[in-house]
Amino acid sequence: MDKSSPKIAIVGAGIIGMTVAKILQENLGKAQISVIANKFHEDTVSYVAAGIFRPGTSFRGPTKEITKKWIVDSWNYWQDILKTTEAPDAGIMSFDSYIFSSDNYHVTRNHLIEDLVPIYRPVEEEELKLVAGDWKYGSYFSTLKIGSERHIPWIEKRFTQNGGKILQRKVDSFASLSDYDLVFNCAGLGAKYLCEDYDLVPIRGQVIKARAPWLRCAFYGDYDTYIVPGLDGVATLGGVRQYDSYNLGVCKYDTAAIMERCCGLLPALKKAEVVDVRVGLRPHRVPTRVEAEAGGGRLVHCYGHGGYGVMCAPGTALHAVRIGLDLLRGKPVSKL
Template identity: 65%
Template sequence: MNIDAPRIGVIGAGVVGLTVADILQKTSKANVTVMADGFGEDTVSAVAAGIFRPGTTFRGPTKEITKKWINDSWHYWQDILKSSEANHAGIFSFNCYVYSTQSYQATRNRLIEDLVPYYKEMTEDELRIAGGEQKYGSCFSTVKIGCDNYLPWTEKRLKRNGVRIVREKVESFESVKKKYDLVFNCTGLGARYLCDDENVVPIRGQIAKVKAPWLKASFYSDYADTYIIPGIDGVATLGGVRNYDSYNKKFNKHDAAAILERCYTLLPPLRKALVVGHRVGLRPHRDIVRVEPEILGDLKVVHCYGHGGYGVTTAPGTALHAVSIGMDLLRTKHKL
């Protein structure tokens, strides 16, 4: 530990918090500590399907900033994908097919159509081959970030490179102000209480896990948030539900039955797949994702939370922005 270096705390060990810590460790000489009361499987990130597919409910303060966050995230994930660590990090590439019975616009993703290497509107022949009642479709190349791999992989590297990992529930900023020169708040839904931010709202999600090693692409339908996403370990994620302002973390058998039936209808071969589990998580949604500084007395804070269902997709872009803000706050006191 460099006793002359700034002391930086990161609150939260989900995909956003660990990515912020990773960027800090790589780009500064600071002494970094990650504090959280939940790690790995105890985080909502571990429930996420992890596909890079930002949606229209993900918004920054401006369209330009939102697009930059998405673009920066894509390139961050691509750098890992192209490295020898891709498998260890749980990152792999595949094609995604988005279908609709209503309109082409329901399948179009303007946020990434100029970013990913392959993006096209599906032809009538391609839709006919796909079968079912789908009348419109888009196909594009993307990646999955499996947090069951990415979180422990990142945590291990952080520890190896001198970052402290502490199991601690931070109840207030007052409790950490004497320990750190700068704190990053990456608490997701916890920010509703830590910051008294009622703009953070839980959106309940439930998914099923099935063994489908033959699945090499992902599929979406505009009917009731239906999606099918492959896994690097051959276990696919089937979803889903979006229950706004719900704090219910209990498994719901009716949701499970509906998810499975919708996914079976979208991709009939899944009926033969073995169901190996179900997961429930609360997505931390905020109308505008909060990435901004705040001075609380003597403590400098940078907030980075409210990503909703797109935390895995956009964690790197928002983390890079947050770290840049934090470094600006410190430069007046520390030479980095």
């Protein structure tokens, strides 16, 4: 290996692979880094996501401490971009959110971010009437979102300008990448086949993109109902979570159910123009896998982020890159 200019491959060009590519390039200016993927942009699940920073309480790393560190590191990373004039080009915006429930107080709480975001508080009685519905419980919180359709091209541009390569091809096995000094597996659901990982399961999701430039705030209701504003005035309306479903086709019954639930919450959406309906398979795994392949070597895994891969891409990518740098330098992998 030419230690001054190692050759590195990242398998996967979704939000995880591209975030690993960015962080790696910032750490190793002279490395020859290639992102290899068979699908890009709208053909990835990353382009389906609403991209909101609100982990489900089921999101887990190998320990509570590591989960928390991934989330805190991610929040700080997004905040650093938000402070710059690059934020709109990078697809990042901050906004306030309401989460309501008519039957379960606990769904309005979130132990993973309540002490992290600037505001997370119970709603006042009159705020329960802000949207249609018979709400009993609610929380108000400030957060941000990352629009992958802006963020991924933003990374790609910098990555290629700084000498990174993006190659289109399917990887059939990691053995076929033996000429690389280090390989990152950011293949999302594709890791199921590359690693024969039976713990990785798709959770099908479907969202509606509707023009609602007047929407400034995100709203969540019961039964996985959410309405999230977008930078381009296009809101994301969701959603569904269908475990172990591989169906990538739009389901008209899901579309109707999402519309009914979202318009039930915000009747003004009845007049919003629908610009797209998208389907994606969340790569669900508990815990999300960020580790070196056992037995030493040169393979680092970073996949299985389920419904939270956009918000948690930086924290997990920083962890994966740290493991990769230890392997490259021949050091034992340090604890996070």
